[in-house]
Amino acid sequence: MSKIEIDQERCKGCGLCTIACPKTLIKIGEEINRQGYFYAIWEANEQCTGCAICGEICPDVAIRVWRDRGESRT
Numbered sequence: 001m002s003k004i005e006i007d008q009e010r011c012k013g014c015g016l017c018t019i020a021c022p023k024t025l026i027k028i029g030e031e032i033n034r035q036g037y038f039y040a041i042w043e044a045n046e047q048c049t050g051c052a053i054c055g056e057i058c059p060d061v062a063i064r065v066w067r068d069r070g071e072s073r074t
């Protein structure tokens with residue numbers, strides 16, 4: 001299964017990743033980080049394709065993506 005990890009302390013809560021994810025798997029949570037931002041959260045979800053769009057769009061480089069290499073991407 002592909003997965004992502006969001007560094008909550010780097011996140012500024014801009015919401016770009018929530019819009020960019022084709023599967024709408026990311027949302028802005030209800031807790032704030034040490035910088036005072038509501039940060040993005042992602043719960044493990046098998047719908048994640050590992051496309052990495054979220055990681056590419058994040059201006060704060062807060063998202064890491066692990067792609068499941070055994071997965072068909074068609």
Ligand code: SF4
Pocket residue numbers: 004020021022023024025026042047048049050051052053054055065
């Ligand atoms: S890797 Fe793709 S499918 Fe997975 S959370 Fe990021 S944008 Fe969504």
Ligand code: SF4
Pocket residue numbers: 006010011012013014015016017018039040057058059060061062063
């Ligand atoms: S794009 Fe980056 S900074 Fe913006 S909400 Fe998503 S993880 Fe946070």
